[in-house]
Amino acid sequence: MKETFGSAGGGSSATGTTGGRRGAGSGGAPPAPAALAAKVRTLAPSMTRSMQRVAEAVAGDPAGCAALTVTGLAELTGTSEATVVRTARLLGYPGYRDLRLALAGLAAQQQSGRAPAITTDIAVDDPIADVVAKLAYDEQQTLADTAAALDTVQLGAAVAALAAARRTDVYGIGASGLVAQDLTQKLLRIGLIAHAPGDPHLAVTNAVQLRAGDVAIAITHSGSTGDVIEPLRAAFERGATTVAVTGRPDSPVTQYADHVLTTSTSRESELRPAAMSSRTSQLLVVDCLFVGVAQRTYESAAPALAASYEALAHRHGSRGRP
Amino acid sequence: MKETFGSAGGGSSATGTTGGRRGAGSGGAPPAPAALAAKVRTLAPSMTRSMQRVAEAVAGDPAGCAALTVTGLAELTGTSEATVVRTARLLGYPGYRDLRLALAGLAAQQQSGRAPAITTDIAVDDPIADVVAKLAYDEQQTLADTAAALDTVQLGAAVAALAAARRTDVYGIGASGLVAQDLTQKLLRIGLIAHAPGDPHLAVTNAVQLRAGDVAIAITHSGSTGDVIEPLRAAFERGATTVAVTGRPDSPVTQYADHVLTTSTSRESELRPAAMSSRTSQLLVVDCLFVGVAQRTYESAAPALAASYEALAHRHGSRGRP
């Protein structure tokens, strides 16, 4: 009851304070948000020795103190619980509990503010936690770059072609092959006809069957992968609409592409091969294609999606449970 | 007792917040610093109705909840104190007190952090530029959540096992199958022996060949895909070290997993199937595994990487140029 009251608003019925707004102690009325260290310095002169010790501990290690109970902090500073509570009051909080809460907030802020220190490359001796942080950061960066650089006009044209296509082929090899398959899986789910031949020969065989109105998509980071260029060329020459998803807009593959979607190339290192960020970038492009097509064909895509979802539900939990 | 213990050990060292290493409850190992929203989403499916209400309130208004006592939050959500405490435990905290502290931290971070967020879902009539922006933002969010929620201890253990493995199998079906292949491709590039059987029967056939010292990794978002659980189980029973990469840390697949790596589950919508964000999350985890292993086996990994890079260079530009 009291807690709720205290945190909700200032105690209006407090008998102690008279008319003026300058509440208890010598300092601020509102609970300090993050300016705690400053407040401590300001108020330090008006504190007694014991309280100074407490305030010092609090300002010196917010995170550590936030983990302590009143008793703990009292012991740490060699004082008593009462003194700790008095200090909390002086700093503007209703009690120690609220000071502790503010302390936790401060600690969190400090920690998050320290985040941008991860610009460095991944090193061989980085602890695993750093690896996670750096990889996540890099991939986020890649996504932002890709989104910023993506040509929405080209994307829109590619989407329009896909939505109207009789059938679609997606070519990719190696890591890009997985992206190609990913796109294919998605397109199939909304009722389109799509293939992602894994074998280069098969790809060409497929490609020569395409004709005007069909779509062929080539996914290659370097833009120079012969095994991917060949089928795209075949499709191009037969009048199909061709799309290239590549990190090199000046590469050979674009010769045979009606629409070029550029993926971003972020810096790579020995421990972080280019394949990693190009994959992230390619997947974003492919997702955009998918969602765009799903929008355009919503009438038929929605039920198709629902149906495939439904069908797969039976595969879950039907086996493997004890 | 618990608190006293914590405070006694905490002392002046700043280890307080990130210290806990005990795998409490159902999977969450360390007390989450800022990954709370992600954790809530991840664990929500395994919660009871009442607990979901509590979790929802907590995720929806961290600042507000931080100002409430157990009783207050219980009343707000129409449940009991016991339920609130249970929820706090499930989220990985020793008790409500610590959840409250974390909540305060989260609130502080949110306030200081970036102001706006693209909260809207992708709509059928969104212009293509919006689709790109929203998708990129969502995937970035997924990455951040995943990184924050990833248990580095489990990850480290998995990396150690992989680096020492005689051979490695990676199981996955559908979209997760592509992730499995991605990991396999990478591991092969640094000279490890890895397979990602696509056929469920083949997978089991492979699995029974594993023995102690080998590693089996299952990738499944739902954690209930029988076709993936079966081979992992076979490997588990033969003494291989097993790893599960799943979005549901309480799902059947974890029964047979020595190490569980949790992927994050972000909100999905009709136009943005769960598969999309789970794939992003899975790929980050897999990348972390790869880099971790590459670090550990740097002596042999570096030349192997260089060699495979070299070998592929011949495939670029050798064909397809006019």
Place this chain on the structure above:
DNA sequence: GACCGAAACGAAAATATCTTTCATGAGTGA
């Protein structure tokens, strides 16, 4: 140097808050 008053301080009581236990009822599968 002794005395007085005021303030600082901490021990312990009093209160609030958090945690655990346990009985009950809803839902589920046989």
Place this chain on the structure above:
DNA sequence: TCACTCATGAAAGATATTTTCGTTTCGGTC
């Protein structure tokens, strides 16, 4: 339908925080 499991909240039990109150310390005065 019945037995069974599990979610749930009420209340008891344990901790933490706040208040009370007496003791100690300090500074000044006679």
